[in-house]
Ligand SMILES: Nc1nc2c(c(=O)[nH]1)N[C@H]1C(S)=C(S)[C@@H](COP(=O)(O)O)O[C@H]1N2
């Protein structure tokens with residue numbers, strides 16, 4: 001594991017505070033670390049290198065070793081960093097795609113704690129620093145597909161959520177995991193608006209949450225997450241529509257009942273609990289058969305066929321054997 005933060009800790013400074021020297025120093029440290037051959041450092045995989053080049057250079061580096069989890073690395077072209085961090089859904093900061101990048105500067109990510117509660121033997125309040133140390137960081141190159149019909153390919157940094165779940169020891173009664181995200185009307189201008197009920201909540205069945213591809217995510221493109229991408233900690237579930245991947249998580253609750261999720265509460269006929277990427281089940285208002293890849297969507301760019309489970313069927317299909325995916329959308 002290697003987590004390199006600047007001496008001022010896990011901060012997301014405004015770009016105006018960043019001197020070129022400091023950016024340069026960060027990069028130089030990284031190069032030194034890579035050259036030193038420290039075990040676990042992502043030894044400059046092509047993705048790692050390209051990712052570093054694409055990063056903002058303004059955030060603290062967060063490097064993960066290449067993941068050995070099956071399916072953790074797709075080889076499609078990465079979405080440019082700029083596109084991935086300026087075309088976002090984070091309704092707490094507004095409903096336009098450009099709003100989160102513009103408005104999320106107010107999000108305060110230090111100090112940060114994630115409370116673990118409910119049906120676990122070891123309920124706990126984890127500081128972000130504790131979470132960062134819980135398991136080795138890995139780089140995973142996942143597709144993320146939004147139910148709206150667009151997708152991206154992003155090098156995320158984090159570790160399997162299962163590491164945290166094992167640490168808190170759920171009781172045998174725990175059947176679901178609920179993710180509660182920050183709802184702070186002082187720093188999030190749209191919390192209080194009526195687009196959704198706040199806080200934004202998502203949920204998984206326990207076996208989905210334990211799947212190694214379910215990523216507790218702290219970084220992307222070799223840096224800590226920028227605020228608009230769900231800093232300081234979010235989920236990324238590559239086989240499910242993006243909205244299952246809650247951003248800026250403050251609470252993880254283990255329950256015996258299927259959690260009521262934010263999008264399901266907002267429109268139950270459109271957004272079910274499972275929300276697996278499934279080209280065969282249309283959204284009530286549009287087809288899900290194809291998608292456009294953000295960053296390569298010129299006027300004449302061809303749409304891609306959406307793949308079952310977003311291309312992760314070999315890894316996760318078994319979780320849903322016997323489940324009617326038309327009904328359980
Ligand atoms: N807290 C919170 N998490 C959220 C959302 C949100 O509005 N609030 N939007 C979801 C949706 S619809 C998508 S598609 C993804 C988008 O993640 P990205 O902006 O990093 O691509 O975040 C998900 N997580």
Ligand SMILES: [Mo]
Nearest residue numbers: 146147242243
């Ligand atoms: Mo989405």
